[in-house]
Amino acid sequence: MNLLDRLKEEVLTADGAIGTLLYSYGIDFCYEELNLTQPDVIRRIHQDYIQAGADVIQTNTYSANSLKLARYGLENKREKINKAAVQIAKQAAGLNDTFVLGTIGGIRGVRKSDATLQEIVVAFCEQAESLLSEDIDGLLLETYYDLEEITTVVHTARKMTDLPIIAQVSMHEPGVLQNGLPLNDALCQLEALGADVVGVNCRLGPHHTILALEEVALPKKAFLSAYPNASLLDVVDDRIVYESEADYFGKATVKLRNEGARLIGGCCGTTPKHIAAAKKALQGLHPITEKQVKEKTPILVKSRKISTVPPLHEKAKNERSIIVELDTPKHLDTTSFFEGAKCLQEAGIDAITMADNSLASPRISNMAMATLLKSNDQIRPLVHITCRDRNLIGLQSHLMGLHTLGLHDILAVTGDPTKVGDFPGATSVYDVSSLEFIQLIKQLNEGISFSGKSLKVKTNFSVAAAFNPNVRILDRAVKRLEKKIGFGADYFISQPVFTKEKIIEIHEKTKHLSTPIYIGIMPLTSSQNAEFLHNEVPGIKLSEETLNRMKACENDKTRSHQEGISIAKELINTAHELFHGIYLITPFLRYDMTEELVTYIHELDAKKLERGIVHVHSTFN
Structure with a gap:
């Protein structure tokens, strides 16, 4: 038998x-x-x-x-x-x-x-x-x-x-x-x-x-x-x-x-x-052939609150959107950070995005700073979350906390390994990669916890994913974007791009995607800064022309500032024509440089609108 x-x-x-x-x-x-x-x-x-x-x-x-x-x-x-x-x-x-x-x-x-x-x-x-x-x-x-x-x-x-x-x-x-x-x-x-x-x-x-x-x-x-x-x-x-x-x-x-x-x-x-x-x-018990199935008590899952402010990924699909990275301090003097945030808000940005202990170095909690930005200054925060510092328990708890605080814009990243930071002997957790993390966040949006049980309330997270275009074969990076979309990414934020040619290539390779991309642009502050990025940061290469332009003014801080802004504006000109979303990375809390670039983007928008109106008038005359 x-x-x-x-x-x-x-x-x-x-x-x-x-x-x-x-x-x-x-x-x-x-x-x-x-x-x-x-x-x-x-x-x-x-x-x-x-x-x-x-x-x-x-x-x-x-x-x-x-x-x-x-x-x-x-x-x-x-x-x-x-x-x-x-x-x-x-x-x-x-x-x-x-x-x-x-x-x-x-x-x-x-x-x-x-x-x-x-x-x-x-x-x-x-x-x-x-x-x-x-x-x-x-x-x-x-x-x-x-x-x-x-x-x-x-x-x-x-x-x-x-x-x-x-x-x-x-x-x-x-x-x-x-x-x-x-x-x-x-x-x-x-x-x-x-x-x-x-x-x-x-x-x-x-x-x-x-x-x-x-x-x-x-x-x-x-x-x-x-x-x-x-x-x-x-x-x-x-x-x-x-x-x-x-x-x-x-x-x-x-x-x-x-x-x-x-x-x-x-x-x-x-x-x-x-x-x-x-x-x-x-012993001696026979199989049962009938049973009364216990009725599962339905758990009421409250729908997510509908925000009057559209999520960033929706805005970037149809109109200009500017987000700015302003890293939280490594010390406890927050004066410059909040001053910079207010200046950027007045300049007309959509959100301030804050890294999660970037380069594996401890900074003031971006959750704490995001809460203060929102409650005290009505500034929209976009919070980065890495998989490096928290296990699954910590990640879910952290997200539940963000939801409770009304912070719904997040960037999910795997995170730099601890060996590159201030404490190379610290443990990197990595229970999940950014791919699974995105999927788990979207599960919370359905009111389901990481373990499968009901949260009783649906979260309302808009999830950004990182995009590194500074690779030898861009097609492979685009394949990874497609994979992240499959896991639930709503939009992408790119690492800084330093050539117009790369921005054009990104557009050509990603134009089949409906998921918006914020193109990263970071102004150079000096020749030393340019040489460091070119020679020591993996995946970033500056053109010989850019290096020479920064080298020509290496002993003049004012000229270096002006040249860095000029190079960034040239990149913005290209990005402005091809992408709705622009992501400005503030170097060393130099928010004055970022503020100038935000103003420049708005001036471009105004000129574009004016050209459009003129074109309409000429069509009807």
């Missing part, structure tokens, strides 16, 4: 964690390599679970794909590792009626950039082929947080084999995936794609797994599975532990069965003792 036939009639007990036991043995390297180097250790774990009563065991292959094995330089041993894992498990099963499932774990977490779907499919097919070649009883796909990933691999697996496919998702919050999709809807999608068993595993303990399954209907064709953790994890003496009594776990499995689960095992923290308790508790 095969696995599916048994599940029609019985509630089967699966095994528990393998990694937990190996971790408890003090092993802290690639667990899957042990299939080759210490097969007896793995075989003993399988045997312990079988003796505890497991009807189903899984191979020690959770991370045995080429992408994860590459971290240990073991990608070339992928096939041997997977084949050996099946052989060890089947040897442990012996002549028992124990089913052996080939395990393939998820690759993506929150970071979609960890692997493309194409890379995932290739790695999945390689691993699945190795497992299937050893006559397993089915495939177990477990710990998939990303719905796109698991739907893709289930679709792929179904084309590769007729064997049973068990597809299990993982949740940060009970009842919803990290993208906010209800668990029941996700499992229905997996069933429709051909999964024979659908369910959940990892992250949540028994209590929250039960709560999640209360809202899940019995599948029409597939069966339900549940592999909860032993409990929520704890850290004791720098070691991860799971505090859970085996008897408690056993009682919980009965409740899982009552919610329709027919294949019940354990994930992180579970041991043969937990599985023995589950087997004992489930």
Whole structure:
């Protein structure tokens, strides 16, 4: 009798964690390599679970794909590792009626950039082929947080084999995936794609797994599975532990069965003792065929407030828009900063944008300064946020704070690594890159937190993304723009451009995009400043003419100022004709230079308007 036939009639007990036991043995390297180097250790774990009563065991292959094995330089041993894992498990099963499932774990977490779907499919097919070649009883796909990933691999697996496919998702919050999709809807999608068993595993303990399954209907064709953790994890003496009594776990499995689960095992923290308790508790219980699904209490999500001021990306699509970067001070004297901000406001800018500890050097919090600009001076702030300084917890908290303060214009960037800044030994976090970060921010705009639960209120963020046009092959940078648009970027802010030719090239390469671009222009302050940018800042090259023009007045501050302004105005002339958005970068808090350029842009606008009126008059005369 095969696995599916048994599940029609019985509630089967699966095994528990393998990694937990190996971790408890003090092993802290690639667990899957042990299939080759210490097969007896793995075989003993399988045997312990079988003796505890497991009807189903899984191979020690959770991370045995080429992408994860590459971290240990073991990608070339992928096939041997997977084949050996099946052989060890089947040897442990012996002549028992124990089913052996080939395990393939998820690759993506929150970071979609960890692997493309194409890379995932290739790695999945390689691993699945190795497992299937050893006559397993089915495939177990477990710990998939990303719905796109698991739907893709289930679709792929179904084309590769007729064997049973068990597809299990993982949740940060009970009842919803990290993208906010209800668990029941996700499992229905997996069933429709051909999964024979659908369910959940990892992250949540028994209590929250039960709560999640209360809202899940019995599948029409597939069966339900549940592999909860032993409990929520704890850290004791720098070691991860799971505090859970085996008897408690056993009682919980009965409740899982009552919610329709027919294949019940354990994930992180579970041991043969937990599985023995589950087997004992489930003894004699038959699968349920009907259940009352708990009605999920609808959470009212308030719509975002409609602002009377259009977002910057909307304005830059249709009319002139000027934003100015004015970095917050590295010290606590804010006098010049606020004086400069007021002067720029009076000159007629749309927003002041502030970097988030640019070049990895600490400055006054841009959130604090943005709040003061808005409340005291009615200046619109555009706040940069890097992925460098905050983990996912901090990023979501920070964004919730910005929303609460009414600060809705943000630039999402990955951020300079800490080694370039004042504290090269500080930790760079980078839980996500700017790509995932943009997508997560847009998820907040739907009222859904990073973990998938409701925020009860939709945020209203307008999200800018960075654009570096100072590269050798601009087409590649444009491809990255297109990728960022796919992740949800509303508009782009470019790094400073120093030649008219580059501005024209940007226009030609991006004119197919409807997403607006603010072209960055930064006035040069001296010959030394020009030489530094040209020779030491990656990606920036000044023309020989520009370097010579600044060199000619290197000993005269007044002339240097005038020449820097003159060069910037020439760049503005070109940008003004081709782009609605202009982004002025204030050098060294020299806001007087930026103010002069803002005035110049408005003069160009006035002349353009005047030419338009004259043209209309001449047409009608």
